[in-house]
Amino acid sequence: MTISVITFDLDNTLWDVEPALLRAEEAQRQWLITHRPGAIEVFDHDALFEFKKAVWKRHPQLVHNVTQMRLQTLYELLLIADYSETEASSGASEAFAVFLAERHKVVLYEEALSILETLARSYTLGALTNGNADIYKTDAAEYFDFAFLAEDIGRAKPHPDMFQAALDKTGVKADQIIHVGDDPDHDVQGANAIGMRSVWVNLRGKLWPGGTRADEEIEKLQALPAAIARIAAMP
Template sequence: MPIKVITFDLDNTLWDVEPALIRAEEAQRAWLLEHRPGTMEQYDHARLWEFKKRVWQRHPELLHNVSAMREQMLLELQLAAGYAEKEARVGAEQAFAVFLQQRHQVELYEEALEILEALSRDFTLGALTNGNADIFKTDAGEYFDFAFLAEDVGASKPAPDMFHAAMASSGATATNIIHVGDNPEHDIQGARAVGMYTVWVNTLGQKWPGGERAHREVISLKDLPAAIDSIATEAPGERS
């Protein structure tokens, strides 16, 4: 069987990320209101979003490191409120730690753990994410053999760096790997560009936006094993 490795995107592939992000943002805001008064009171959601965008524009070097970018935003919020740099840096670290703790309180899709457990018996499993979720801090961590974040490799999907890192870590070639993800550009186009098989997790029933399609499409993770079995029956030279 040519398939040896299954790599997964995380957010909106294994879980709905929005609830965890909302809780994390609320916890971060509460920490700042208590420990750094004057930092957040004047910002509603829209104004805070504009502040974040200005930070991104000033720090393009942090484009592929969402953790460092968030800490920079937290630092600048406190500096703008008049806190000394040393105090602001400590506050940024602590507020980010609060955010990250809640960010990892994800609720996996109902069938995810059962599917991952079954797949882990036959395949090496890896996680590849542009975000800052650590799969090993979730309930699914025990089934994974390796994980890479964009900040680990210095580039976000669809750049090839994370896919190449997966090949190097697993010792598998591109034709031995299926990448599973929800984003047509980042996951499907990125993985296909390096020669991997792909499965599009389309839980929202979206239309394909164009370009080379995934090798298989599923609307639920419960359909993933069948899609993988179907791909595994193909010889590498027969892919479309």
Template sequence: MAIKLVTLDLDNTLWQTDPVIIKAEQACHRWIVENVPQAAEFYTFEALHEYKNTIAECYPQLRHKVSELRFEVLRRVFLQAGISGDEGRQKAQQAFEVFYQARSEVTLFAGALDALTTLQKNYSLIALTNGNADLTLIGIDHLFDAHFNAEQLGAAKPQPDLFRAALSHAGVTPEQCIHVGDHQEQDIVAARRLGIKTVWVNLTDAAWVEDECTPDQEINHLCQLPAAIQALQ
């Protein structure tokens, strides 16, 4: 059966995520220091990072709602600094927007843009992510037909919701779809459970450790992606 849809993970598949998040958190904290200095007295950069982890542990329902989680952390920080109500929420939104803008300043992995441009000519492309990257801010939204995230659907990979949303949106069966991602369980195993073929983006030359299945294709550079997709036709 012909492949019609390619779904792609984003973070650590198309770009390296951890350095971007750190820079975004630093930008957010600088904004707090400059605009709400009394809150910065309570929370250093490191303390704010730890507080976010604490809130995530205390409220597991927020773990996949990454934007809502960060907003709630900021709202609580400003509340502790004596800023409550509408003003506190406004400050939290402003601080979050600083974070979110910086979070979208990613550098695509080598070969990523060319691969997406090539694939987009022959397949429907849909982004599936547990994160909150903004394809419009990044500048690649024109290459995708849709973008689903865990916060939007209320469930994160390896749950099947994101994959099912993509299949429904494109009007295709699992046999007509290939999923591309870096995470062994959240991307490859999760997709295979639904009967979707997979391409494992293994840019770090890691060993495969999952027993449930193996990827249909493995690539070590994104320039190899179009050929890997074609091989699964």
């Protein structure tokens, strides 16, 4: 087998996303308190979560577009706080911009950049993410040849359209791509279903939940190059 392309999930595969999301949520909250007072202060954590769930139920067409879903949630939040449609629209856009700027201040796992640099010498690298992280706004930008977000494709992993986008972009066969990710369903099952090889990045020592296993499982990112080499050596 000739492996020529490696695709990566991003959040919790190349970095721990939780710290960045927490900072981003707080930055957005502070912006709203300052610029759209009364919109968010009345909600505690549980009430805000219930409000978000209600928006998700009303707009199922946005389930694969986390950016538009967040914008819609902010817009509706501002409307019920008696802001005009114009104020709600502009407020949603500006609050989201604050969120997104902080969301991209991710800290890659310590070994990630050196691994990507090594792999980029031999393989085409791509990103496939269900989130709204832009790999080109991170320190890993220079090593990636392409990137697709679920909101660009209109479908989220494990739907085959996400993986098909990588096939269409590179022009290679499915078994010439290794997909690397932390989610057994979205990443491993999704890649396997279309015929790609897969590596499960299990940095948190989780038990395999069932289903077809990945070709390789790693518990440290340092083990990725060796895992890829073993897959590439398979007949």
